[in-house]
Amino acid sequence: MKKIAIGPILEDLNSKGFDYVVTKYALTTGEVLGILEDYVSREHLDARLSKYRTLLNQRMTLTSLKGSRFGLISDTHIGNKKARWDYIKAAYDFFYYNDVAAVIHLGDLFDGVESSNNFQTNRDKARHSFEKQLKEFKLNYPKKLPTYLLLGNHDEWFRQFGYDLFEELPAKNSSMKVLDYGGYRIRLNGNLFYLSHPINNGYCVTNKGCVVILRGHSHYFEYNKQRSLFRLNTCSDTHPNPAGGDYALAGGFSLLSFPKKNICFENYSFYHDDIVKSLCLKL
Numbered sequence: 001m002k003k004i005a006i007g008p009i010l011e012d013l014n015s016k017g018f019d020y021v022v023t024k025y026a027l028t029t030g031e032v033l034g035i036l037e038d039y040v041s042r043e044h045l046d047a048r049l050s051k052y053r054t055l056l057n058q059r060m061t062l063t064s065l066k067g068s069r070f071g072l073i074s075d076t077h078i079g080n081k082k083a084r085w086d087y088i089k090a091a092y093d094f095f096y097y098n099d100v101a102a103v104i105h106l107g108d109l110f111d112g113v114e115s116s117n118n119f120q121t122n123r124d125k126a127r128h129s130f131e132k133q134l135k136e137f138k139l140n141y142p143k144k145l146p147t148y149l150l151l152g153n154h155d156e157w158f159r160q161f162g163y164d165l166f167e168e169l170p171a172k173n174s175s176m177k178v179l180d181y182g183g184y185r186i187r188l189n190g191n192l193f194y195l196s197h198p199i200n201n202g203y204c205v206t207n208k209g210c211v212v213i214l215r216g217h218s219h220y221f222e223y224n225k226q227r228s229l230f231r232l233n234t235c236s237d238t239h240p241n242p243a244g245g246d247y248a249l250a251g252g253f254s255l256l257s258f259p260k261k262n263i264c265f266e267n268y269s270f271y272h273d274d275i276v277k278s279l280c281l282k283l
Contacts, residue, residue, distance in 0.1 A: 004025055004027075004201075004203075006035060006039065009021055009025060009032070009035055010035075010039060010048070010052075012024065013032070013036070013052065013055065014048050014051060014052075018032065018055055018058075018059055026159075027203065028166075028180050028181055029059060029061070029180070030179075030180035030181070030182075030183065030184060030204055030205040031180070031181065031182075031201070031203040031204055031205075032059075032203075033056065033059060033060065033205045034183065034203045034204045034205045034206060035203055036052050036055060036056050037056065037205065037206045037208065038206070039052065040052050040053055040056065041206075062184075062185045062186060062187055062192075063148065063177075063179065063184075063186045063187070064186075064187040065101060065102050065148070065186070065187070065188055065189075066101065066189060066190075067100065067101020067102065067188070067189060068099075068101070068189065068257060068258055069098060069099060069100045069101060069255060069256065069257045069258075070100055070101055070102055070103070070104055070188055070189075070255075070256045070257075071091065071092075071094075071095035071100040071102070071103040071104065071145070071253065071254075071255060071256075072103075072104050072106065072214065072232055072253060072254040072255070072256055072265075073088070073091055073103055073104070073105050073106070073232075073235045073253045073254075074105065074106035074107060074108065074197075074216035074217075074232040074233070074234060074235060075106075075107065075108040075152070075216055075217065075219055075232075075233075075234035075235060075236060075238070075239075076088055076105070076108065076109055076110075076234075076235050076236055077108055077110065077111040077154065077234070077236045077238040077239075078109060078110050078111060078133050078136050078137055078141075079110055079111035079112070079129065079132065079133035079136065080111035080236065080238045082236060082237040082238040083111065083236045083237075083238060084235070084236050084237055084251055084270075085140050087235050087236060087237075087251040087253075087270055088140075088141070088142065088235055089140075089142060090270065091235055091253040092142035092144060092145060094253070094255075094268070095145055095253075095255070096144050096145060098255060100145065100255070101146075102145060102146045102147065102148060103145050103146070103147045103148070104147075104148050104150075104186070104188075104195065104214065104256075105147055105148065105149040105150065105216075106150055106152070106195060106196075106197055106214055106215065106216030106217075106232055107149075107150045107151060107152025107153075107154075107155065107197030107216035107217060108152035108153065108154040108155060108197065108216060108217065109137070109149055109151070109152075109155055109169075110130075110133045110137070110154055110155050110157075110158065111133065111154055111238070112130075112133075112154040112155060112156070112157030112158060113126050113129055113130075113157050123161065126157075126161055127161060130157075130158055130161060130163060134168060134172065137169070137172060137173065138172035138173065141173050141176070142175075143173055143174070143175045144175070145175065146175050146177065147173075147175055147176050147177070148177050148179055148186070149169065149176060149177065149178050149179060150179050150180065150181075150182070150183075150184050150195040150196075150197055150216070151165060151178065151179075151180065151181045151182070151197070151199070152181075152182075152197035152198070152199065152216055152217060153197065153198055153199045153200055153217070155181075156181060156199050156200055156201075159181075165178055166178045179195065180204065180205070181199050181201075181204060182196070182197060182198065182199035182201075182202070182203070182204035183195065183196050183197075183204030183205050183206070183207070184204075184205060185205060185207070185208075185209070185210060188256070189258045191211050191212075191258070191263065191283065192209055192210045192211060193210055193211065193212055193213075193214055194206075194207035194210035194212070194213045194214065195214050196213050196214065196215045196216070196217075197215070197216040197217050198217050210228075211228065211263070211281075211283070212228050212229075212230055212263060212281065213227065213228060213229045213230065214230055214232065215229055215230065215231045215232065216232055218231040218232075219233060219234040219238075219239055219240065220233055220234075221233045221252065221254070221267045221276070221277050223265075223279050230265060230279075232253075232254055233251065233252035233253070233254075233267065233269070234251055234252070235251045235252065235253050236251050237250070237251055250269045250270050250271035250272075251269070251270050252267060252268050252269040252270060252276070253267075253268055254266065254267045254268070255268070258283075259280075261282065261283045262280045262281060262282055262283060263280070263281045263283060264278070264279065264280040264281075265277075265278065265279045265280075266278050267279075
C-alpha cells in the first residue's frame with residue numbers, strides 16, 4: 001500500500017466527513033482514527049482540532065468481550081510450506097477444553113506473497129496463490145470457538161490485490177470476525193488491551209489507555225516490562241526466530257486469564273508437554 005499524504009485526508013475529514021475518507025482512500029475505520037489520533041496528539045495550532053477531537057469521540061468504537069479465559073494465537077501463515085494445521089487444530093482443541101471465551105489471532109493468518117516473488121508483475125499467479133490460501137482456510141480452519149482476527153503485514157497483501165478480508169473470511173468461516181489492520185483496542189474481561197501487528201502503511205489506531213500490548217509478528221514469547229509489551233510465538237514452523245530461547249523455534253500459543261485481579265499468561269510450545277513460560281501482572 002502506498003503512503004498517503006496526511007494533508008488531503010485531514011482536509012477531506014474536515015469538509016467531506018469520516019465515511020467519505022474511508023471510501024475515497026480505501027482505509028479502515030481504525031486507520032483513519034490512527035491518523036486523527038496522531039495529528040491531535042501533536043497539538044498543532046489548527047482551528048479544526050476541536051472538530052477532529054469530536055470525530056475521534058464519535059467514531060471511537062471497540063470490541064468488548066467477557067470471559068475469564070482467552071486463547072492467543074498468531075502468525076499461522078496459512079499457505080506457507082511450513083504452516084502447520086496440526087498446530088492450529090491442537091491449539092483450538094486446548095482452548096476448547098480449557099473453556100476459553102474466544103480466541104484472539106494477532107495477525108498473519110495467511111502467508112500472502114512477498115515482494116521478492118515479483119508477483120506484482122504477475123497478478124494471475126498472485127491471485128491463484130491467494131485463492132489457494134482462502135480455500136485452505138475455508139476447508140480447515142476450526143469453527144468451534146469465536147475468533148477475533150487482527151490483520152498483519154502478510155495478510156495485507158490480499159488488500160493490494162483487491163481482496164476484502166473483512167467480507168471474505170466471515171463468509172468462509174462464520175466464527176471469524178476481522179477487527180482491523182495493524183492495531184486495535186479491545187476490552188477483555190473489562191481490561192483494555194492493544195492488539196498489534198506491524199503493517200506496511202503504518203496507519204492504525206494507537207494504544208492509548210491500554211494496560212498491555214499483545215504483539216504478533218516477532219514469532220517468539222517475550223514480555224517487555226518497560227513497554228508493557230507481550231510478544232506471542234508463531235503457531236507454525238515458518239520464519240523461526242531464536243531471540244526468545246531454544247523452544248521458540250517451535251510453534252506455540254498462549255492462554256490469557258484473570259485470576260484474583262491479575263492478568264496471567266501461560267505460554268505453550270508444541271515441543272514441550274507443559275507450560276514453557278508463565279507471567280502474571282497485577283491489575
